[in-house]
Amino acid sequence: MSIEVTHITKCYGEQKALDDITFSVNKGEIVGFLGPNGAGKSTLMKILTTYIEATEGEAKVNGFNVQSEKMAVQKSVGYLPEHNPLYLDMYVKEYLKFNAGVYNINSSRIEEVISLTGLTPESHKKIGQLSKGYRQRVGLANALLHDPSVLILDEPTTGLDPNQLIDIRHLIKNIGKDKTVFLSTHIMQEVEAICDRVIIINKGKVVADKKLKELRDEKEQTVIVEFDYRVEDAFLLKLPKVNRVKNTHDFVYEITFSTSEDMRSHVFDFAHDNQLKILQLNQKNASLESLFRDLTTEAIPQK
Numbered sequence: 001m002s003i004e005v006t007h008i009t010k011c012y013g014e015q016k017a018l019d020d021i022t023f024s025v026n027k028g029e030i031v032g033f034l035g036p037n038g039a040g041k042s043t044l045m046k047i048l049t050t051y052i053e054a055t056e057g058e059a060k061v062n063g064f065n066v067q068s069e070k071m072a073v074q075k076s077v078g079y080l081p082e083h084n085p086l087y088l089d090m091y092v093k094e095y096l097k098f099n100a101g102v103y104n105i106n107s108s109r110i111e112e113v114i115s116l117t118g119l120t121p122e123s124h125k126k127i128g129q130l131s132k133g134y135r136q137r138v139g140l141a142n143a144l145l146h147d148p149s150v151l152i153l154d155e156p157t158t159g160l161d162p163n164q165l166i167d168i169r170h171l172i173k174n175i176g177k178d179k180t181v182f183l184s185t186h187i188m189q190e191v192e193a194i195c196d197r198v199i200i201i202n203k204g205k206v207v208a209d210k211k212l213k214e215l216r217d218e219k220e221q222t223v224i225v226e227f228d229y230r231v232e233d234a235f236l237l238k239l240p241k242v243n244r245v246k247n248t249h250d251f252v253y254e255i256t257f258s259t260s261e262d263m264r265s266h267v268f269d270f271a272h273d274n275q276l277k278i279l280q281l282n283q284k285n286a287s288l289e290s291l292f293r294d295l296t297t298e299a300i301p302q303k
Contacts, residue, residue: 001063002027002150002180003048008057010043010204017043018054019204027149030176032191033184035201036296041184042082044201045154048182049079061150078143082154082184084135088128092119092138095127096145103146113141117171133164140171151175153183157190169193188289198288202296215288221260222284225267226252228277235274239266246294251279254294 003025010018018040025031035041046052048059050070058065064072087095096110114123117137122130127138136156143151156172157165172181173194185191191198192212200208220243233245236255241263246254257263264281271278284290 001025002029002061003182004058004060005044005048006058008044008047008054008059010040010047010052011055016204018047020057021201021204021206022057023199023206023209025180025182027180028176028178029197030173030181030195031183032195032198033182033201034186034188034191034198034292035184036186039201039296040204041201042154045079045081045152045182045184048073049077049152050074075146076148076150078146078148078151080136080139080143080151080153080156082158084139086127086135086138089126091126092123092130095138096141099142100145105145109145109147113144116144116175117141118167131164133160133167136160136164136168137171140168140175144175148179150180150182153181155185156183157185157187188292192288200292200295207295208291210291212288215291220256220258221263222254222256222290223263223267224252224254224280224282224284225271226250226279226281227271228279231274231276236270239263239270244294256294 001024005021005023008018008021009016021044033041043052047054048061048066050066050073053067060066061073062076064076066073090098092114093110096113097107100107100110114120117140119134119137119141122134127135130138153172157168160168169190172183175181183194195212197211198208199206228251230251231253233247236242236245236253239255241257241259243256243258248254255267262283264283267281268278
């Protein structure tokens with residue numbers, strides 16, 4: 001097991017940034033860690049990389065405890081934080097050579113990571129002269145210097161333009177062929193393009209843990225309907241093959257069915273039988289985006 005998180009809680013005073021989180025990541029997986037801003041993603045990553053300690057629970061990386069075996073964890077993890085700390089006045093090779101010295105690594109490894117991360121054409125420049133995309137590559141090259149078996153990447157594509165975004169995604173996907181990658185993001189397309197699995201966190205709790213293939217194969221649909229009058233959820237739950245009902249606002253409902261059959265006719269019949277008028281009736285397929293939205297947003301309270 002590359003990463004094991006067991007009942008991790010992190011408190012800042014009265015506030016719980018993480019609340020009893022448990023999951024594991026297998027060797028060779030690329031796992032996306034999704035959540036809205038403030039959900040606790042960066043906090044967990046700082047715990048896994050030994051920057052901060054959990055209030056309760058236990059975490060291991062490559063079998064090493066993040067609290068009692070910090071040095072062993074640091075040697076086996078490559079970390080790219082959200083705000084990539086770089087010395088802008090240093091040349092690319094100079095910066096990597098400096099960090100190679102910290103790890104006591106042979107300088108030949110510098111050329112390897114420069115080639116691996118596509119930095120070769122820019123490697124003669126000062127870091128301050130590089131675009132945001134190439135600065136991210138420098139951060140990735142630095143994280144890979146000591147050839148770690150686990151990469152932890154916090155928002156690795158934030159602020160990149162579309163071309164830079166695609167390049168970094170391809171780079172991470174390629175690196176993930178022989179390493180475990182755990183990356184945080186709030187961009188759905190990021191996870192769908194790179195990852196094998198997604199863990200969704202909201203308000204410090206894990207609310208979903210799914211393989212991307214399972215999500216794509218799920219025969220599920222959501223019908224969005226607006227009636228002219230409020231309907232109790234309990235009545236809508238009596239419709240055939242209903243999984244869940246959500247009153248999003250006013251008289252608008254999202255009804256999720258466990259079937260690929262178009263269920264709008266059943267909703268129409270329900271309205272007719274109950275003397276309701278339908279003001280809108282739309283269908284949307286299940287997706288990572290809709291799952292994320294369902295699990296991380298709350299219905300607007302009724303007045």
